[in-house]
Amino acid sequence: MATGANEIEFAGIQFFGKMSASISHEIKNVLAVINENAGLLEDICFMADGGKPVDISRLKKIAVDVKDQVRRADRIVTVMNRFAHSADEPSTETDLGELTALLRLLAMRFAAMHGVAIETLAPPVPVRVTTSPFGLLNLLWICLDCAMTATGSGKMVELVAEKTTEGGLVRFRKFEQPGAASVADIALGKLSALPRMLNATVAADSTKTELVVRLHQSPQF
Protein backbone atom coordinates (compact mmCIF):
# COMPACT_ATOMS: atom_id res chain seq x y z
CA MET A 1 0.00 0.00 0.00
CA ALA A 2 2.87 2.36 0.89
CA THR A 3 4.46 1.66 -2.48
CA GLY A 4 1.17 2.36 -4.27
CA ALA A 5 0.66 5.62 -2.35
CA ASN A 6 4.20 6.79 -3.24
CA GLU A 7 3.60 5.85 -6.86
CA ILE A 8 0.40 7.89 -6.93
CA GLU A 9 2.03 10.87 -5.22
CA PHE A 10 4.95 10.92 -7.63
CA ALA A 11 2.67 10.50 -10.64
CA GLY A 12 0.61 13.44 -9.41
CA ILE A 13 3.68 15.62 -9.01
CA GLN A 14 4.91 14.63 -12.47
CA PHE A 15 1.50 15.37 -13.97
CA PHE A 16 1.34 18.78 -12.29
CA GLY A 17 4.89 19.55 -13.42
CA LYS A 18 4.23 18.52 -17.00
CA MET A 19 1.10 20.65 -17.26
CA SER A 20 2.79 23.61 -15.55
CA ALA A 21 5.70 23.41 -17.99
CA SER A 22 3.33 23.30 -20.96
CA ILE A 23 1.31 26.27 -19.67
CA SER A 24 4.47 28.28 -19.00
CA HIS A 25 5.66 27.51 -22.53
CA GLU A 26 2.40 28.84 -23.96
CA ILE A 27 2.64 31.98 -21.86
CA LYS A 28 6.22 32.48 -23.08
CA ASN A 29 4.88 32.41 -26.64
CA VAL A 30 2.27 35.05 -25.79
CA LEU A 31 4.95 37.24 -24.18
CA ALA A 32 7.16 36.77 -27.22
CA VAL A 33 4.42 38.03 -29.56
CA ILE A 34 3.64 41.02 -27.31
CA ASN A 35 7.37 41.73 -27.08
CA GLU A 36 7.76 41.80 -30.85
CA ASN A 37 4.75 44.07 -31.25
CA ALA A 38 6.19 46.45 -28.65
CA GLY A 39 9.48 46.35 -30.53
CA LEU A 40 7.72 47.10 -33.79
CA LEU A 41 6.08 50.15 -32.18
CA GLU A 42 9.53 51.32 -31.15
CA ASP A 43 10.77 50.81 -34.71
CA ILE A 44 7.86 52.82 -36.13
CA CYS A 45 8.49 55.63 -33.61
CA PHE A 46 12.18 55.63 -34.51
CA MET A 47 11.35 55.94 -38.19
CA ALA A 48 8.80 58.69 -37.45
CA ASP A 49 11.52 60.60 -35.58
CA GLY A 50 13.51 60.35 -38.78
CA GLY A 51 10.68 61.90 -40.78
CA LYS A 52 8.98 58.77 -42.15
CA PRO A 53 5.18 59.16 -42.13
CA VAL A 54 3.34 56.89 -39.70
CA ASP A 55 0.89 54.34 -41.07
CA ILE A 56 -2.02 54.65 -38.62
CA SER A 57 -3.62 51.42 -39.83
CA ARG A 58 -0.41 49.58 -38.91
CA LEU A 59 -0.57 51.01 -35.40
CA LYS A 60 -4.19 49.94 -35.09
CA LYS A 61 -3.29 46.40 -36.15
CA ILE A 62 -0.56 46.26 -33.53
CA ALA A 63 -3.05 47.33 -30.86
CA VAL A 64 -5.51 44.65 -31.99
CA ASP A 65 -2.78 42.00 -32.02
CA VAL A 66 -1.66 42.89 -28.49
CA LYS A 67 -5.23 42.77 -27.21
CA ASP A 68 -5.70 39.37 -28.88
CA GLN A 69 -2.62 38.06 -27.10
CA VAL A 70 -3.84 39.42 -23.76
CA ARG A 71 -7.14 37.58 -24.26
CA ARG A 72 -5.21 34.46 -25.22
CA ALA A 73 -3.10 34.69 -22.06
CA ASP A 74 -6.25 35.16 -20.00
CA ARG A 75 -7.69 31.93 -21.44
CA ILE A 76 -4.46 30.08 -20.71
CA VAL A 77 -4.31 31.33 -17.11
CA THR A 78 -8.00 30.51 -16.59
CA VAL A 79 -7.35 26.93 -17.61
CA MET A 80 -4.31 26.85 -15.33
CA ASN A 81 -6.43 28.15 -12.46
CA ARG A 82 -9.13 25.51 -13.01
CA PHE A 83 -6.44 22.83 -13.14
CA ALA A 84 -4.82 24.06 -9.94
CA HIS A 85 -8.17 24.08 -8.13
CA SER A 86 -8.83 20.48 -9.19
CA ALA A 87 -6.47 19.55 -6.33
CA ASP A 88 -8.48 21.45 -3.70
CA GLU A 89 -10.49 18.46 -2.45
CA PRO A 90 -9.46 14.80 -2.19
CA SER A 91 -13.02 13.77 -2.96
CA THR A 92 -15.90 15.83 -4.28
CA GLU A 93 -18.81 15.66 -6.70
CA THR A 94 -17.28 16.06 -10.13
CA ASP A 95 -18.90 16.72 -13.49
CA LEU A 96 -17.25 14.29 -15.94
CA GLY A 97 -18.22 16.37 -18.97
CA GLU A 98 -16.54 19.46 -17.52
CA LEU A 99 -13.51 17.44 -16.46
CA THR A 100 -12.96 15.97 -19.93
CA ALA A 101 -13.40 19.45 -21.43
CA LEU A 102 -10.70 20.74 -19.05
CA LEU A 103 -8.45 17.84 -19.97
CA ARG A 104 -8.84 18.71 -23.65
CA LEU A 105 -7.78 22.31 -22.99
CA LEU A 106 -4.77 21.15 -20.94
CA ALA A 107 -3.78 18.67 -23.63
CA MET A 108 -4.16 20.89 -26.69
CA ARG A 109 -0.51 21.84 -26.99
CA PHE A 110 0.60 18.23 -26.58
CA ALA A 111 -1.96 17.19 -29.18
CA ALA A 112 -0.61 19.79 -31.61
CA MET A 113 2.89 18.40 -31.11
CA HIS A 114 1.57 14.93 -31.95
CA GLY A 115 -0.44 16.26 -34.90
CA VAL A 116 -3.57 14.78 -33.30
CA ALA A 117 -6.97 16.45 -32.87
CA ILE A 118 -8.87 15.99 -29.59
CA GLU A 119 -12.63 16.37 -29.54
CA THR A 120 -15.02 16.08 -26.63
CA LEU A 121 -18.71 15.33 -26.85
CA ALA A 122 -20.88 16.92 -24.18
CA PRO A 123 -23.12 14.29 -22.56
CA PRO A 124 -26.89 14.88 -22.98
CA VAL A 125 -27.28 15.14 -19.19
CA PRO A 126 -24.58 16.04 -16.65
CA VAL A 127 -22.61 13.02 -15.44
CA ARG A 128 -21.60 13.52 -11.83
CA VAL A 129 -19.46 11.18 -9.78
CA THR A 130 -17.83 11.52 -6.38
CA THR A 131 -14.10 11.28 -6.95
CA SER A 132 -10.76 13.04 -6.71
CA PRO A 133 -10.87 15.55 -9.59
CA PHE A 134 -7.08 15.86 -9.70
CA GLY A 135 -6.54 12.12 -9.42
CA LEU A 136 -9.05 11.42 -12.18
CA LEU A 137 -7.54 14.12 -14.42
CA ASN A 138 -4.18 12.44 -13.87
CA LEU A 139 -5.53 9.02 -14.88
CA LEU A 140 -7.38 10.41 -17.90
CA TRP A 141 -4.23 12.27 -18.96
CA ILE A 142 -2.16 9.07 -18.83
CA CYS A 143 -4.74 7.35 -21.03
CA LEU A 144 -4.98 10.31 -23.42
CA ASP A 145 -1.21 10.59 -23.71
CA CYS A 146 -0.97 6.92 -24.62
CA ALA A 147 -3.90 7.27 -27.04
CA MET A 148 -2.32 10.23 -28.85
CA THR A 149 0.90 8.29 -29.29
CA ALA A 150 -0.97 5.19 -30.47
CA THR A 151 -3.24 6.92 -32.92
CA GLY A 152 -0.54 8.72 -34.86
CA SER A 153 -0.29 12.06 -36.64
CA GLY A 154 -3.28 13.31 -38.62
CA LYS A 155 -5.74 11.34 -36.52
CA MET A 156 -8.28 12.21 -33.86
CA VAL A 157 -9.10 11.06 -30.34
CA GLU A 158 -12.64 11.68 -29.13
CA LEU A 159 -13.53 11.80 -25.43
CA VAL A 160 -17.05 11.04 -24.32
CA ALA A 161 -18.42 11.03 -20.77
CA GLU A 162 -21.38 8.77 -20.04
CA LYS A 163 -23.59 8.01 -17.08
CA THR A 164 -23.71 4.43 -15.81
CA THR A 165 -25.63 2.69 -13.07
CA GLU A 166 -22.40 2.48 -11.05
CA GLY A 167 -21.34 6.08 -11.61
CA GLY A 168 -19.87 7.09 -14.91
CA LEU A 169 -17.30 6.40 -17.57
CA VAL A 170 -15.07 8.20 -20.08
CA ARG A 171 -14.54 6.69 -23.51
CA PHE A 172 -11.49 7.41 -25.63
CA ARG A 173 -12.43 6.51 -29.15
CA LYS A 174 -11.80 6.95 -32.85
CA PHE A 175 -8.26 5.75 -32.75
CA GLU A 176 -7.17 2.83 -34.79
CA GLN A 177 -7.80 -0.75 -33.95
CA PRO A 178 -6.08 -2.57 -32.29
CA GLY A 179 -4.79 0.60 -30.64
CA ALA A 180 -7.27 0.52 -27.79
CA ALA A 181 -6.08 -2.73 -26.29
CA SER A 182 -2.42 -1.82 -26.42
CA VAL A 183 -3.12 1.65 -25.06
CA ALA A 184 -4.89 0.14 -22.06
CA ASP A 185 -1.90 -2.10 -21.42
CA ILE A 186 0.49 0.82 -21.67
CA ALA A 187 -1.65 3.06 -19.46
CA LEU A 188 -1.97 0.43 -16.77
CA GLY A 189 1.65 -0.50 -17.04
CA LYS A 190 2.57 3.09 -16.32
CA LEU A 191 0.51 3.30 -13.16
CA SER A 192 -1.81 0.65 -11.75
CA ALA A 193 -2.28 2.08 -8.24
CA LEU A 194 -4.10 5.18 -9.48
CA PRO A 195 -7.13 3.41 -10.98
CA ARG A 196 -7.36 1.32 -7.78
CA MET A 197 -7.34 4.45 -5.64
CA LEU A 198 -10.09 5.96 -7.78
CA ASN A 199 -12.07 2.70 -7.78
CA ALA A 200 -11.80 2.80 -11.54
CA THR A 201 -11.04 0.28 -14.25
CA VAL A 202 -9.21 0.96 -17.51
CA ALA A 203 -9.82 -1.46 -20.34
CA ALA A 204 -10.44 -1.75 -24.05
CA ASP A 205 -14.04 -2.40 -24.99
CA SER A 206 -15.07 -5.68 -26.60
CA THR A 207 -14.45 -4.33 -30.11
CA LYS A 208 -10.90 -3.21 -29.12
CA THR A 209 -11.50 0.17 -30.78
CA GLU A 210 -12.23 2.15 -27.65
CA LEU A 211 -10.53 2.65 -24.34
CA VAL A 212 -12.93 2.95 -21.41
CA VAL A 213 -12.21 4.39 -17.98
CA ARG A 214 -15.05 3.18 -15.80
CA LEU A 215 -15.70 4.77 -12.42
CA HIS A 216 -17.42 3.06 -9.57
CA GLN A 217 -18.63 5.16 -6.67
CA SER A 218 -16.87 5.38 -3.28
CA PRO A 219 -13.16 5.53 -4.25
CA GLN A 220 -10.69 4.13 -1.72
CA PHE A 221 -8.97 7.00 0.13
Added chain:
Amino acid sequence: MRVLLVDDELELVTTLAERLELRGIATEWAISAEEALRRVETSTFDIAVLDVKIPKVDGIKLKKRLQGKCPGMKFIFVTGHGSTRDFETGASEVGADYYLVKPLSIENLIAKIKEALQR
Protein backbone atom coordinates in the same frame (compact mmCIF):
# COMPACT_ATOMS: atom_id res chain seq x y z
CA MET B 1 22.15 37.61 -45.98
CA ARG B 2 18.86 35.70 -46.12
CA VAL B 3 17.12 34.42 -42.98
CA LEU B 4 14.43 31.76 -42.60
CA LEU B 5 12.26 32.00 -39.48
CA VAL B 6 10.41 28.82 -38.44
CA ASP B 7 7.88 28.88 -35.59
CA ASP B 8 4.25 27.75 -35.39
CA GLU B 9 3.31 31.13 -33.86
CA LEU B 10 2.15 33.05 -36.94
CA GLU B 11 1.99 36.47 -35.26
CA LEU B 12 5.50 36.00 -33.90
CA VAL B 13 7.20 35.08 -37.16
CA THR B 14 5.41 37.72 -39.24
CA THR B 15 6.18 40.55 -36.79
CA LEU B 16 9.79 39.43 -36.32
CA ALA B 17 10.21 39.13 -40.09
CA GLU B 18 8.86 42.65 -40.53
CA ARG B 19 11.33 44.00 -37.97
CA LEU B 20 14.27 42.21 -39.58
CA GLU B 21 13.26 43.52 -43.00
CA LEU B 22 13.16 47.07 -41.58
CA ARG B 23 16.81 46.49 -40.66
CA GLY B 24 17.68 45.44 -44.20
CA ILE B 25 17.78 41.71 -43.51
CA ALA B 26 15.96 39.67 -46.18
CA THR B 27 13.66 37.32 -44.31
CA GLU B 28 11.13 34.61 -45.09
CA TRP B 29 9.08 32.63 -42.60
CA ALA B 30 7.32 29.31 -42.17
CA ILE B 31 4.87 28.07 -39.53
CA SER B 32 5.37 24.38 -40.11
CA ALA B 33 8.13 21.94 -40.97
CA GLU B 34 6.50 21.21 -44.33
CA GLU B 35 6.40 24.90 -45.19
CA ALA B 36 10.03 25.36 -44.14
CA LEU B 37 11.11 22.49 -46.39
CA ARG B 38 9.15 24.03 -49.29
CA ARG B 39 10.86 27.39 -48.72
CA VAL B 40 14.33 25.92 -49.08
CA GLU B 41 13.31 24.34 -52.38
CA THR B 42 12.73 27.79 -53.88
CA SER B 43 15.14 30.05 -51.99
CA THR B 44 18.64 29.83 -50.58
CA PHE B 45 19.10 30.82 -46.94
CA ASP B 46 22.23 31.61 -44.99
CA ILE B 47 20.68 30.90 -41.62
CA ALA B 48 17.51 29.48 -40.07
CA VAL B 49 16.03 30.53 -36.72
CA LEU B 50 14.02 27.52 -35.53
CA ASP B 51 11.69 26.98 -32.61
CA VAL B 52 12.87 23.77 -31.00
CA LYS B 53 9.26 22.56 -30.58
CA ILE B 54 7.24 22.59 -33.79
CA PRO B 55 4.09 20.47 -34.23
CA LYS B 56 4.70 16.96 -35.55
CA VAL B 57 8.48 17.24 -35.81
CA ASP B 58 10.96 18.60 -33.31
CA GLY B 59 13.30 21.39 -34.36
CA ILE B 60 16.38 19.19 -34.13
CA LYS B 61 15.01 16.67 -36.66
CA LEU B 62 13.90 19.55 -38.86
CA LYS B 63 17.41 20.95 -38.73
CA LYS B 64 18.78 17.69 -40.12
CA ARG B 65 16.24 17.67 -42.94
CA LEU B 66 16.92 21.31 -43.82
CA GLN B 67 20.66 20.68 -43.77
CA GLY B 68 20.13 17.88 -46.24
CA LYS B 69 18.67 20.38 -48.71
CA CYS B 70 20.85 23.36 -47.78
CA PRO B 71 24.19 22.04 -46.46
CA GLY B 72 25.77 25.43 -45.76
CA MET B 73 22.86 26.78 -43.71
CA LYS B 74 23.55 27.81 -40.12
CA PHE B 75 21.04 27.35 -37.32
CA ILE B 76 19.85 29.22 -34.26
CA PHE B 77 17.42 27.41 -31.98
CA VAL B 78 14.80 29.27 -29.99
CA THR B 79 13.07 27.81 -26.96
CA GLY B 80 10.32 28.66 -24.51
CA HIS B 81 12.18 26.73 -21.81
CA GLY B 82 13.07 28.50 -18.60
CA SER B 83 16.72 29.02 -19.42
CA THR B 84 19.31 28.27 -22.04
CA ARG B 85 21.00 25.88 -19.62
CA ASP B 86 17.92 23.65 -19.60
CA PHE B 87 18.17 23.49 -23.35
CA GLU B 88 21.89 23.49 -24.01
CA THR B 89 22.60 19.82 -23.44
CA GLY B 90 20.24 18.48 -26.08
CA ALA B 91 21.04 21.21 -28.55
CA SER B 92 24.82 20.84 -28.31
CA GLU B 93 24.52 17.10 -28.91
CA VAL B 94 23.18 17.79 -32.40
CA GLY B 95 25.48 20.68 -33.16
CA ALA B 96 23.17 23.65 -32.76
CA ASP B 97 25.00 26.83 -33.56
CA TYR B 98 23.23 29.00 -31.05
CA TYR B 99 20.22 28.93 -28.80
CA LEU B 100 18.07 31.74 -27.50
CA VAL B 101 15.17 31.90 -25.05
CA LYS B 102 11.84 33.58 -25.79
CA PRO B 103 10.96 36.41 -25.65
CA LEU B 104 13.79 37.47 -27.97
CA SER B 105 15.77 40.67 -28.05
CA ILE B 106 16.07 41.58 -31.72
CA GLU B 107 19.46 43.16 -31.13
CA ASN B 108 20.69 39.95 -29.54
CA LEU B 109 19.19 37.88 -32.35
CA ILE B 110 20.91 39.95 -35.04
CA ALA B 111 24.20 39.78 -33.15
CA LYS B 112 23.92 35.97 -32.96
CA ILE B 113 23.02 35.78 -36.66
CA LYS B 114 26.11 37.78 -37.61
CA GLU B 115 28.29 35.76 -35.24
CA ALA B 116 27.01 32.48 -36.65
CA LEU B 117 27.62 33.57 -40.23
CA GLN B 118 31.17 34.58 -39.44
CA ARG B 119 32.05 31.17 -38.00
